[in-house]
Amino acid sequence: MSVVKAAVFASGTGSNFQAIMEKSDLRCEVVLLVCDKQGASVVEKAEKYGVPVLEFNPKSFASKAEYEALLVEKLMGAGVTWIFLAGYMRIAGPTLLQAFENKIINIHPSLLPDFPGKDAIGQAFTSGVGTTGVTVHYIDEGIDTGPIIAQESVDVLPSDTEEALKKRIQDVEHRLYPEVINQLMGK
Numbered sequence: 001m002s003v004v005k006a007a008v009f010a011s012g013t014g015s016n017f018q019a020i021m022e023k024s025d026l027r028c029e030v031v032l033l034v035c036d037k038q039g040a041s042v043v044e045k046a047e048k049y050g051v052p053v054l055e056f057n058p059k060s061f062a063s064k065a066e067y068e069a070l071l072v073e074k075l076m077g078a079g080v081t082w083i084f085l086a087g088y089m090r091i092a093g094p095t096l097l098q099a100f101e102n103k104i105i106n107i108h109p110s111l112l113p114d115f116p117g118k119d120a121i122g123q124a125f126t127s128g129v130g131t132t133g134v135t136v137h138y139i140d141e142g143i144d145t146g147p148i149i150a151q152e153s154v155d156v157l158p159s160d161t162e163e164a165l166k167k168r169i170q171d172v173e174h175r176l177y178p179e180v181i182n183q184l185m186g187k
């Protein structure tokens with residue numbers, strides 16, 4: 001049986017990318033990292049793992065449809081069938097969504113639909129909720145919307161700092177995302 005080929009899309013540090021790469025029994029092969037931010041440290045991580053990087057600057061394209069058409073061409077050329085968003089801070093448009101229907105998932109550091117968008121951990125921390133968490137979901141054209149695949153709660157402790165909460169949430173992300181990916185492979 002041939003191995004499923006996947007791409008990770010990331011814009012930042014890449015700790016989730018690293019967690020995916022470190023999963024010893026990952027049931028797919030990450031053949032491409034797509035990054036929209038010049039200088040993002042995820043790029044160095046990809047080089048360390050020998051994963052080819054496709055860096056692009058969205059501002060150098062006339063439209064989202066134009067850069068997504070290029071991405072689709074490169075992804076298909078690399079045989080990619082699944083896309084894992086891991087801190088990719090950009091909304092997908094119809095060009096990408098239609099080419100990879102039901103094959104793009106995202107991880108978000110809150111219990112969606114609570115606290116979508118940027119700085120979900122900070123939003124939860126300042127709101128005073130007692131519980132937040134992590135969501136893995138299929139994406140659509142919204143901001144952190146789309147059918148939910150898995151969620152895990154993380155309590156906000158009375159003694160918490162935002163940094164401490166972030167660490168516990170990211171620990172959950174790094175375990176949950178590769179697990180969910182493995183569950184989805186072959187479907």
Ligand code: GAR
Nearest residue numbers: 012013014015016017087107108109
């Ligand atoms: C992660 O916490 C991820 O859940 C979040 O960005 C962070 C990226 O960290 N994604 C979103 O907020 C999506 N709306 P990383 O670069 O270290 O993986």
